[in-house]
Amino acid sequence: MDIKTRVIEIIAEQAMLEPGDVQLTHTLADLGLDSLGLVESIFAIEEAFDITVPFNANEPEKSDFDISSVVTMITAVETLVKDQK
Template identity: 70%
Template sequence: MTDTIRNRIREIIAEQAMLDVEQVTDDATPADLGIDSLGLVDSIFALEEEFDITIPFNANEPEKSEFDISSIGQIISAVEKLVAAKA
């Protein structure tokens, strides 16, 4: 299931950034992928809808949120935790 979640997150982010999914690597930051703040919000909404989760509104403030958006790998990890907590 984790690989399925990981792959689907990459697909969603690639779609939002208009990139090939192979370009969406764990160490890439949203900025590296050309995702601006509006694109990041769109990506977050898409992830919430896909996985039926709620991402904290302050995810862009790492000191105030456990949801880290600093890299794609961190986003994947945070979404996996929210999905696991929901189960």
Template identity: 35%
Template sequence: MNSPTFNSIAAILQSEFHLEASQIHADAALIDLGLDSLALMEFVFAVEDAFRLRIPEDRLDPREAGITLQRLCEVIDDMQYAPAQRGVSLAAAA
């Protein structure tokens, strides 16, 4: 996957969470990135801040098994085209 959204998320994972590029691919599940629960929530905050949005938990719960980076990109892209759907931060709900 080579979209601007994915590239931004990959940059966050590399710079702020010190993941290797080889670990970052579209079908990588968030839970399998090697981030503990606190780091996972910090990652969600970082992504939300980078894209200036808050992802409602009903759109994407990072604690849910199987949520992939591709799904995260899809949610972000959908929200960028429908700003009225922006809601409470996932991390705030945890």
């Protein structure tokens, strides 16, 4: 399974949606994901890809992990997988 499909699956599960309902342009708010849903998604991503995601909930803007939309998160995971593998 490619990274994009897996990340969408993880986000869909947290948002309690079908993967087909998650669009690349969706924001966390569009998906109804709050701060707890976000940290749980990041944990699931770390477990799925065996990577460490640098993310501090107090300063999300300072993180290299861009959470502004589904596609930015996919891109960030792809970069982390490349860098950490």
